[in-house]
Amino acid sequence: MNILGMQTLFAKEVRRFMRVPGQTVLSPLISTTLYFIVFGYSLSSRVQTVEGTPYLHFIVPGLVFLGIANNAFLNSSSSLFITKIQGTVVDLLVSPLGPGELMAGFIGGAMVRGLIVGGLTWAVAGMFTGFSLEHAWVAAWFLLLSSYVFSVLGMLAAIWAEKFEQINFFPTFVMLPLTFLGGVFYSVRELPSPWNAISLFNPMVYMVEGLRYGMLGRSSFPPLTGAAILAGVAVVATALTYGVLRSGYKMKA
Amino acid sequence: MSTPALELQGLTKRYGDFTALHSLDLTIRPGEIFALLGPNGAGKTTMIGSVCGLVKKTAGTIRVFGQDLDKDPVSPRYEIGLVPQEINFDPFFSVAESLRIQLGFYGRRRDDARIDEVLTALNLQAKKDAMTRALSGGMKRRLLIAKALVHKPRLVFLDEPTAGVDVELRRDLWTYVRKLAAEGTTIVLTTHYLEEAEELADRVGIINEGRLLMVEDKATLLRRFGERRVVVTFEHPQAAMPEAGRRFSARLSEDGRTLTYVEREGCAPSGELLRALYAEGQPIADVETRHSRLEDVLIEILRGRPQAA
Numbered sequence: 001m002n003i004l005g006m007q008t009l010f011a012k013e014v015r016r017f018m019r020v021p022g023q024t025v026l027s028p029l030i031s032t033t034l035y036f037i038v039f040g041y042s043l044s045s046r047v048q049t050v051e052g053t054p055y056l057h058f059i060v061p062g063l064v065f066l067g068i069a070n071n072a073f074l075n076s077s078s079s080l081f082i083t084k085i086q087g088t089v090v091d092l093l094v095s096p097l098g099p100g101e102l103m104a105g106f107i108g109g110a111m112v113r114g115l116i117v118g119g120l121t122w123a124v125a126g127m128f129t130g131f132s133l134e135h136a137w138v139a140a141w142f143l144l145l146s147s148y149v150f151s152v153l154g155m156l157a158a159i160w161a162e163k164f165e166q167i168n169f170f171p172t173f174v175m176l177p178l179t180f181l182g183g184v185f186y187s188v189r190e191l192p193s194p195w196n197a198i199s200l201f202n203p204m205v206y207m208v209e210g211l212r213y214g215m216l217g218r219s220s221f222p223p224l225t226g227a228a229i230l231a232g233v234a235v236v237a238t239a240l241t242y243g244v245l246r247s248g249y250k251m252k253a
Numbered sequence: 254m255s256t257p258a259l260e261l262q263g264l265t266k267r268y269g270d271f272t273a274l275h276s277l278d279l280t281i282r283p284g285e286i287f288a289l290l291g292p293n294g295a296g297k298t299t300m301i302g303s304v305c306g307l308v309k310k311t312a313g314t315i316r317v318f319g320q321d322l323d324k325d326p327v328s329p330r331y332e333i334g335l336v337p338q339e340i341n342f343d344p345f346f347s348v349a350e351s352l353r354i355q356l357g358f359y360g361r362r363r364d365d366a367r368i369d370e371v372l373t374a375l376n377l378q379a380k381k382d383a384m385t386r387a388l389s390g391g392m393k394r395r396l397l398i399a400k401a402l403v404h405k406p407r408l409v410f411l412d413e414p415t416a417g418v419d420v421e422l423r424r425d426l427w428t429y430v431r432k433l434a435a436e437g438t439t440i441v442l443t444t445h446y447l448e449e450a451e452e453l454a455d456r457v458g459i460i461n462e463g464r465l466l467m468v469e470d471k472a473t474l475l476r477r478f479g480e481r482r483v484v485v486t487f488e489h490p491q492a493a494m495p496e497a498g499r500r501f502s503a504r505l506s507e508d509g510r511t512l513t514y515v516e517r518e519g520c521a522p523s524g525e526l527l528r529a530l531y532a533e534g535q536p537i538a539d540v541e542t543r544h545s546r547l548e549d550v551l552i553e554i555l556r557g558r559p560q561a562a
Contacts, residue, residue, distance in 0.1 A: 002327075008357025016345045087341030091400070094305045095358035096330040253268075253299075253308045 006101040009092075013109020017075055024075070025116055032067045032121045036060070036128070039185055050187050053216060057132065060125045061212040062184030065146060067121040069179060069204075072114030072147045073171060076106045076154030081167045084158070084251075093252065099245035103155065103238070110151035111144070118143065132216055138223055139214025145230045146207055150175075152237040159241070159250050178204045189220045203229050256319040258283045258408050258439035259304065264313035266299050266463075273299045275463045276313065283318075283407075286430065286440040288450035288471075290551055291460040297443040298338055300460070301410045305335045317408060331359060334406030336414045340393045344386035348377060348396055351385055352403045359404035371399045374429045376422065391418045398426065402433070409433065411442045415449060427452055447548040457547070459554050466554060474550060481516040482543045483523040488536035497529030 017024040040056045050058040083089040092102060122131075133139055153170070161167040182188075182204030188196055199205055210226030213219035219226075245251065259281040266274040274296050281287050289297050302308035304315055306326065315322045317329035343351060352368045372378045375395045380388060385396060398414055411430070415423045423446070430453055434440055444450055450457060451471070458468045469477070490509035498505060501521060503514040512530075516523045523542070530537060 002358075002360050004360045004362065005358045008354055011357075012346075012354050019345050083343075086343070087337070087339050088343050090307060090335070090337050090341060091355065091358065093307050094330060094333060094335045095355075096327050096360065097358060098327045248309050252306070253302060 002096050002098070002101050005095065005097045006104045009097065009101065009105025010108040013075070013079060013105060014112050016079060017109070017113050024071070024113060025120070028067060028071050028117050029120045029124070032063050032117070033124045035066070036063055036121075036125055040128075043185075051189070051218065051220065053218060054129075057129050057216060058187075058212075059185055060122065060129060060132075061215045062182075062208045063125060064118045064122045064143075064215075065204075065208050065211050066179055066184055068114040068118035068143065068147045069150045069175065069207075070114075070171065071117040072110045072150040073154040073157070073175060075113040076110035076151045077158045077161075077167055077170070078154075079109070080106055080155055080158035081161055089251065099242050102245055103152070103241060106155050107148060107151040110154055111147040114147035114150065115143065118147070133214070134217030135214045135223075137214075138227075139211060141227055142207060142211040142214055142230065145227075145234055146211070149230060149234050149237060152234070152241050156237065156241050156244065159244055162250070178202055183208050183220070187220055203233060206230070255283055257281060257316070258285075258318060259441070260314070260316040260319075261300070261304075262314040262316075264300065264303060264315060265311045266296075266303060266308060267311045273463050274303070274310075277460075277463075277465050279458065279465060279468065281408075281439060281441060282456075283439050284434060284437050285455045286434050286442060286453050287456050287458065288454035289441060289443045289458045289460060290447065290450055290547075292555065295460045296463040297460055298412055299463075301335070301412050301441065301443070305333060305410060306330060331404075332407045334401035334404065334409040336398050336401040336409075336411045338412040338416070340390065340397060342385040342388070342393050342396065344384065347382050347384050348372070348388070348399075349381045351396065352399060355400045355403050361404050367403060367405070371403050374425070375399050376425055391422060394418050395422060406438070408439045409441070411440060411444075413444055414442070415444065415446060423449070447546065447551060451547040459551060461555055471547070475544075475547065477518055480544075480549070481523060483514045483516060483526070484541045484543075485512040485514070485527070485530065485537055486510060486539040486541070487512070488538045491535075495530060495533055495535055497526060497533055497535075500529065501526045 036059065040059055043055060047055045049055060083092065097105070157167060157170045181199065182202050183199070188199040188205050191199060206221055206226035206229045209219040209221045210223045210230065213223040257280045259279070261277050261279040264274055264277040265272070277300060289300070291297055299308055303310045304317065318332055320329040322329060346354065349368055352371065353363055356362070356364060356367070369378065372381055375398055377392065377395050377399060380392060385393065388396060394414070394417060401409060415426055427449070430440055442450065442453060454471050456468060457471050457474055459466045467474070487510055491505060492509060494505045495512070498512050501514055503512050503526065505512050514523055514526050527540065
């Protein structure tokens with residue numbers, strides 16, 4: 001195994017997004033913080049509690065998840081896609097980096113960015129609401145695995161995409177609706193029928209609720225369900241990405 | 254016999270109905286400079302891409318220093334360096350950082366002395382800390398070459414390495430390539446500058462429409478397919494073809510001033526023609542000779558000239 005090659009790719013990925021922190025860290029942090037201020041303060045006067053939790057506190061785990069998922073996905077997808085567009089993917093394909101090393105480098109870098117943005121979002125929210133971490137291990141599981149899953153999905157999107165329009169397809173048409181309808185700003189239990197039943201098919205719901213359990217100690221669903229769904233998605237996405245990279249699909253002529 | 258640097262057996266690449274490579278067989282000896290020549294779309298880059306992991310072959314076997322890429326597609330790549338045809342660069346990094354990253358990809362620790370050595374050889378030392386996006390086109394090409402060589406590969410593919418670079422770099426690169434070959438590095442070169450292949454190559458392969466037409470030592474190729482054109486200028490215009498010219502199937506110009514004789518392998522030497530002209534008492538003012546270059550030979554072969562004996 002090419003450990004040094006993998007470490008080099010990981011370090012390169014981290015350095016790449018740290019070269020433009022305004023774009024990769026500050027900008028998403030501001031967006032997520034604005035969600036917190038606009039939604040939190042505008043709605044908290046009318047929706048004072050959700051299932052017994054103050055509304056401002058209730059939305060924090062979802063916003064942290066939003067920061068992690070979006071940025072982990074965007075980092076791996078944009079970085080790999082750009083290497084294809086600018087031709088530097090040649091450096092990766094010619095060098096002795098197998099699918100495992102490529103995944104570790106890109107996913108590791110994307111997880112770091114996702115966790116930085118998620119962590120900073122939590123820090124900003126904590127200044128308004130105070131910090132709450134009821135089940136640290138559960139929170140850690142959901143934080144780490146969420147960042148991992150969306151990093152892998154970002155890689156898959158980048159491998160598949162051939163045009164800029166295609167690389168924007170997932171965040172715009174898949175992730176954004178699923179996240180916003182995934183209980184970040186409300187409890188899906190409180191939705192009217194049939195929307196509450198339909199929401200149960202959205203995997204984001206269980207991820208957000210799992211993190212909510214870890215941070216606030218309460219959740220609409222058993223955290224084990226969310227943990228299992230997240231682990232299942234992680235295993236499937238990992239196997240799929242590894243297989244696709246190994247086959248050379250859309251990476252080699 | 255030492256293990257070949259590269260061995261291709263039945264290498265085939267199809268894109269749908271189009272066959273880019275037709276069952277290529279080729280052996281590259283360790284330490285040689287091999288020039289792969291052919292027109293655009295002949296299959297040169299597809300062949301190189303198949304070896305370097307950029308192209309998925311349809312059939313055939315590729316061995317790099319004896320290691321079968323089907324059995325182990327990753328390990329042999331430690332030994333390979335590629336200068337791709339298209340310029341690419343990562344705008345987030347400086348020249349030195351790009352080379353450090355390249356070393357790391359090949360499992361090598363940071364080695365600033367090696368980076369300085371390569372940058373100096375390619376006249377890029379002054380740009381060591383410049384961001385890659387600030388480099389001129391020619392400098393970006395130099396950086397590509399530096400990236401391909403920095404990890405000291407034993408097999409280097411130079412896919413049109415001097416396209417768009419100035420004469421000075423071309424000469425610098427030639428010197429460096431000769432030095433690498435002398436140190437035992439195997440070089441596979443494609444180029445549109447046939448002067449480059451003529452200057453550097455030990456052996457030449459000619460490929461067209463995905464078929465390897467010929468592999469030959471450069472000197473043998475030039476001898477077998479080359480020709481020497483001898484142009485004799487007379488002191489006075491000739492009214493008719495001199496008898497010696499007729500015997501040697503030479504050609505008299507319309508104004509009768511010059512006689513041209515094309516000497517190929519198997520033909521009578523041009524010296525005999527000159528002796529016969531002197532013997533006839535023809536007053537000769539000047540004799541000019543021109544040897545074929547690789548370019549002429551390539552054109553001849555691609556036009557399908559039958560092989561000389």
